[in-house]
Amino acid sequence: MADAAPILKLEHLGVTFPNHPVFSDLNLTIRQGEIWSIIGKNGVGKTTLMRTILHQLRPTHGKITYLPSQSDVTIGYVPQFRNIDADYPLTIKDFVGLNLTGWKLPWLSGKERAKVAKILDQTGLKQLAKRPIGQASGGEKQKAYLAQALVEAPNLLILDESTASLDPVTKTELLDLVAELNRRLRLTVLFVTHDIPMAQKYTQHYLMLTPGGIEQGPIAQLTTEKVWEGENV
Amino acid sequence: MFSYEFMRNAFAAGTIIAIICGIMGVFVIARNMSFLTHTLSEIGFSGAAFGVFAGWAPLNGMLLFTVVSSVIVGQLSARSERREAATSAISALFIGLGILFLSLANKNASYATSILFGSVIGISAGDVRQMLWLSLLVLVVVFVIYRFLKFDSFDHTGARVKGLWTNVLSITFLVLLALSVSVAAQIVGSLLIFILLTLPAATAKYFAHTVGGMMVLAIALALIGVWSGLVLSYVTNFPVSFFIAAIEAIFYFIALGWQRLQTAE
Numbered sequence: 205m206a207d208a209a210p211i212l213k214l215e216h217l218g219v220t221f222p223n224h225p226v227f228s229d230l231n232l233t234i235r236q237g238e239i240w241s242i243i244g245k246n247g248v249g250k251t252t253l254m255r256t257i258l259h260q261l262r263p264t265h266g267k268i269t270y271l272p273s274q275s276d277v278t279i280g281y282v283p284q285f286r287n288i289d290a291d292y293p294l295t296i297k298d299f300v301g302l303n304l305t306g307w308k309l310p311w312l313s314g315k316e317r318a319k320v321a322k323i324l325d326q327t328g329l330k331q332l333a334k335r336p337i338g339q340a341s342g343g344e345k346q347k348a349y350l351a352q353a354l355v356e357a358p359n360l361l362i363l364d365e366s367t368a369s370l371d372p373v374t375k376t377e378l379l380d381l382v383a384e385l386n387r388r389l390r391l392t393v394l395f396v397t398h399d400i401p402m403a404q405k406y407t408q409h410y411l412m413l414t415p416g417g418i419e420q421g422p423i424a425q426l427t428t429e430k431v432w433e434g435e436n437v
Numbered sequence: 438m439f440s441y442e443f444m445r446n447a448f449a450a451g452t453i454i455a456i457i458c459g460i461m462g463v464f465v466i467a468r469n470m471s472f473l474t475h476t477l478s479e480i481g482f483s484g485a486a487f488g489v490f491a492g493w494a495p496l497n498g499m500l501l502f503t504v505v506s507s508v509i510v511g512q513l514s515a516r517s518e519r520r521e522a523a524t525s526a527i528s529a530l531f532i533g534l535g536i537l538f539l540s541l542a543n544k545n546a547s548y549a550t551s552i553l554f555g556s557v558i559g560i561s562a563g564d565v566r567q568m569l570w571l572s573l574l575v576l577v578v579v580f581v582i583y584r585f586l587k588f589d590s591f592d593h594t595g596a597r598v599k600g601l602w603t604n605v606l607s608i609t610f611l612v613l614l615a616l617s618v619s620v621a622a623q624i625v626g627s628l629l630i631f632i633l634l635t636l637p638a639a640t641a642k643y644f645a646h647t648v649g650g651m652m653v654l655a656i657a658l659a660l661i662g663v664w665s666g667l668v669l670s671y672v673t674n675f676p677v678s679f680f681i682a683a684i685e686a687i688f689y690f691i692a693l694g695w696q697r698l699q700t701a702e
Contacts, residue, residue: 281598293645302588310583
């Protein structure tokens with residue numbers, strides 16, 4: 205894995221909100237096919253970092269390089285919260301297809317419908333394609349959010365605390381699925397989480413943001429003592 | 438009934454209105470904008486009154502007021518915690534302005550009633566043509582931005598993280614809504630326009646399985662309400678807006694009952 209090509213390079217990256225530095229001097233190289241845990245307690249800037257990677261925030265210092273070029277790195281993002289009305293007449297299949305935007309005809313083309321069918325199959329949602337998303341269980345909804353993020357076949361997936369509200373069994377099912385997609389599609393994954401045991405089970409590297417600094421390394425080096433030392437989750 | 442030109446015009450206008458309201462209503466419901474639609478209709482009343490005062494056609498006054506104010510209303514009510522208070526304040530201000538303009542124009546109460554509650558006999562072939570062009574404009578824009586609008590309306594979080602220009606979409610939608618309000622107010626009146634822009638789509642939500650299906654059903658329900666309302670109004674000589682309001686409200690209550698039965702099973 206160490207020989208894989210880098211797809212994301214963060215150099216001396218810093219984001220400062222008015223009178224409030226969120227993080228600074230962050231250096232990180234992420235290679236294709238790696239799974240990283242992004243950990244740290246609330247307010248240290250995990251989501252800010254993800255939004256910066258997603259081009260939604262401009263870094264105050266440093267730079268982000270997408271490799272080999274910016275257009276080669278496509279990102280799928282599964283946020284922590286979603287506000288979907290329970291009564292919406294939106295099937296899981298339609299929900300996944302929402303992400304296929306562009307200046308196109310209102311209805312999906314045959315090629316686009318095939319894309320939706322493929323990702324529903326890969327995420328184990330094929331049998332539930334016609335279920336209204338409002339009537340899906342928590343785990344099924346999270347799978348649908350994941351499928352929507354993956355429908356355009358991104359090569360970088362960001363899970364932003366998206367397993368936080370799931371029970372342990374469903375959480376394991378979802379992360380098993382992500383791990384399988386990682387193996388099968390060489391998908392690079394950033395997993396923002398407070399769940400250290402899950403991070404240790406499913407990821408290879410960690411980046412820990414703390415109020416005092418930044419720490420990173422192989423996940424095996426992330427000990428419970430290290431996490432609890434500074435109350436970092 | 439169809440031997441009278443005003444009834445032919447009313448049916449043509451009603452059909453255009455039902456189609457536009459069925460389509461726009463789906464997005465109004467998905468974006469939780471029923472109350473805002475009500476406010477736009479009150480702004481429409483004020484605009485129509487201004488049109489009368491200035492010697493314009495009421496529709497032109499409505500268009501001016503609703504389009505200009507839709508952007509301001511949207512910005513003021515962008516934050517959910519102040520949405521209801523801001524919308525109520527704007528609503529009160531514009532109803533007051535409408536009354537002032539009517540008073541300045543020296544028009545009597547029946548004129549105000551016609552603007553507020555609509556009129557079947559007042560629609561000319563020229564009005565129908567103007568409504569048709571405005572509706573086509575709305576439909577073409579919705580067609581072009583459909584995928585973006587659908588994503589933003591049914592999954593705002595997803596659209597935002599995708600990097601869609603959700604603010605531009607929101608303003609565009611409000612302008613389209615303002616145009617729709619002005620068009621639809623010609624028959625049901627400005628006070629009751631939100632009926633057609635909210636109830637058919639709100640009813641359709643409970644029966645449809647897809648967004649496209651919701652749109653088709655909303656158009657059908659709006660058409661049934663408008664056509665039946667026009668016939669009943671012609672036969673009984675009672676106001677058309679009463680019949681449309683009653684029919685759409687009955688459909689909505691039936692849908693609520695059906696939904697309750699489904700949940701209980």
